[in-house]
Amino acid sequence: MNDLLKLSDANVKQWLSFLDATIIDYVNSLTSDTNVVNYTNAKELSDSSVFNISSAVGDKQIEKDILYFLEKSVRTGHANFHNQLYGGFNLWSFVGEVITALTSTSMATYEISPIATLLEKTLVNKMSHLVGFTDAHENGEGIMLTGGSNANMVAMLAARNTKFSDSKSKGAPSGLVAFCSKEAHYSFSKAANIIGLGTDNLISVASNANGQMIAAELEKEIKRSLEAGKIPFFLGATAGTTVKGAYDPFTELNDICKKYGLWFHVDGAWGGSVALSKTHRHLLEGAQLADSFTWDAHKLMHIPLIASFILFKKPGVLRESHDGGGNTYIFHDYENKSYDTGPQSLQCGRRVDSLKLWLSWRALGDEGYEKLMDQHFDFAKRLTNYINQNDRYKLFFEPTFLNICFQVLPQKQANQKEINDFNLKLRERLLKDGKFMVNFSWENDTPFFRLVIANPQSQYKDYIAFLDELLAIAHEWGS
């Protein structure tokens, strides 16, 4: 035999010592003056010799490779990273990820992941209760999956297979139409493609200026579809839209869904975590009436990517919708068979994502998570005031949640096109400077910054520093 993957004590210790030093340096860099990103153009970066794989390189080179990887990666844990719907660094969860990698097993059966299976079940139960699907001591129906997009797709698939019970075996019926708001996440469109609905059969419902779906418009669209001979079957509402952070009017939407027999899904990938706060969970009012609910713990529960859940109100939906048979080699009759999560999943091998969330929840408790949520809301409120009080910033939408959308106005009089170009130029400069990272979006032809308050490492002054930086660049440009 050869000894290529032999584990010597000395080798393990050498790597742990390298990792320790690297992790300490990295973590220290997250709250310091270190850049969020060292911007490099893709073509230039491609020239690096690290992209050669063919001959073995020694451990010293591997160490250099890792340091180079870190140098050329975005520090999403940095206090100045506000670019995505996540950010920051959670030490307990990180430790959980390390242990997950150490044990590297699959969630297909209880047999090969006994405790992780029960942890996932615990989390599904707890979150189902928080959403309002179950009482505290009831079992929830749900599973962890590969992201919010996948969760929304699974919801749409379950809706189709539940409402048209032979579509699993016979194929997708034709004539189905689904609905979501024009502010909904683009994963609904991908889901419509995947499950064979077709993107044209996903109807985009009008929203109000704050980004909430207009219930009356939904009813109009349903009626229009019915008149055209179509079969409305699914509504994807949103708790915390991606750009504006809007919560759709769930109670009203549910009434319409019930009236016309539509499956009612709520995409709370981003905004579901408000269920953790007594002060703010009212935003979800009515979502407990839904048939299914998406919740990404890797966003506002501050867990390393990916930690996504799909939750269902009705027990048994997942298995009915997913189980495809032909799997006798893996799912056996034995005393723990009912605990196997494989038949409820669209995956066979499935990574253990439960440990990292469980450890974080054990460490923070419900109270800790509530404090983190409330802190984000507090910052968002104060930042909104700050922006409103400075006439160099123009707030685009009154935030109900943690997305702050605004433009920077140049000092001199300018038309809208000039203002837009100025903001795009600011964003590009920001990215290339690398000190802060904040994304932008568009409303019609108008771009604006979308500042996301989702980073538990960021203090209020860090957000202010970002806003000040924009004006400093403008000042440097003389505008």
Next chain:
Amino acid sequence: MNDLLKLSDANVKQWLSFLDATIIDYVNSLTSDTNVVNYTNAKELSDSSVFNISSAVGDKQIEKDILYFLEKSVRTGHANFHNQLYGGFNLWSFVGEVITALTSTSMATYEISPIATLLEKTLVNKMSHLVGFTDAHENGEGIMLTGGSNANMVAMLAARNTKFSDSKSKGAPSGLVAFCSKEAHYSFSKAANIIGLGTDNLISVASNANGQMIAAELEKEIKRSLEAGKIPFFLGATAGTTVKGAYDPFTELNDICKKYGLWFHVDGAWGGSVALSKTHRHLLEGAQLADSFTWDAHKLMHIPLIASFILFKKPGVLRESHDGGGNTYIFHDYENKSYDTGPQSLQCGRRVDSLKLWLSWRALGDEGYEKLMDQHFDFAKRLTNYINQNDRYKLFFEPTFLNICFQVLPQKQANQKEINDFNLKLRERLLKDGKFMVNFSWENDTPFFRLVIANPQSQYKDYIAFLDELLAIAHEWGS
């Protein structure tokens, strides 16, 4: 603000010191007399107090939680774990997973994962070349995704959207039928459900005794479908079937696909890695003619779960099939736009899986991977001889790959039902003892052990120890 997720130097160091000790202990346990699993019944395990999440517990308790998690988890890295199509522990890849968790970013855009995007591209190019889809210096078409099941689904979806170009927007056409062998992985059945084909429209083609699809039977089934007015569009062939490790006759199957206009997919989730060995890559002969190819690096490339690829022969297929629009908030026009992998993916947030494979490949090189592959084949051959030479074991199929399927025969004369019960009882005892872990499967009503040679930590004597253990238990039972 509150300081719940504040990172103090002392706290980070304390956790790294705990991790170091835990990892060293764990790694040492992988080649020792420690059990592979401490079997616990699910109901009993559920009673543990660790499943309470509500009040915060202190770091000392979190440490205990982690040790409890490890105690109750399967040691898939243990030299006696041969239960799944993966196993063992790869230190370089483990280090890669730690760094991935540290940087915790998403693969949606080049902007937030610059170097990881280029690493993935490098791997896709290299593996496309190994499969025979491209020349060494051409770019490959492909992406990493959430597992082999997902890869097979994406292949079927791409086939549908490519062959029926308006199905993305208009919905799945009716009347489509797809084909795979009766030995194919159950993910094809799940895929048929998901994409709206319907599981009844996935035709199961007969295999020969060694598990290879019979090309003539495929042609018969295609003709039968055509006569029934159906539209055959997809064949899922397999490189290394799950149970028997069979390779379908790709060249013949490709001829039939071309003749009838079917998309030709090869599921090499398990067996694709033979491309790494000059001696054994002939098993893939003809697979280079396919339209798409699934390859799980977390199986025979010994990477922590998940590291899966879907590869396509034709450039541009993924984007054409997947891009759903409605994503202006994230995919911006800028100099690196063409490097964004999001529009090619069904995910939005997507974990960085490339780093762990890249580090392992850099460390082992092509030559190292070839040695590992060849070693597995060598063991499989010797074990097959060992089994054939001992009349207490009955080999079920002549292995072409790394799956060894056999029964243990009781000492006394027994009928087939008694032999079957004896083997099931042996497996149950094995699982509860926890010293070895080897799965079983069924052919019709006959169960047999499926010993998988996929663990780079296992020496030849470890496999023999497993075979001996079975006879030792039988001896203890007096049978």
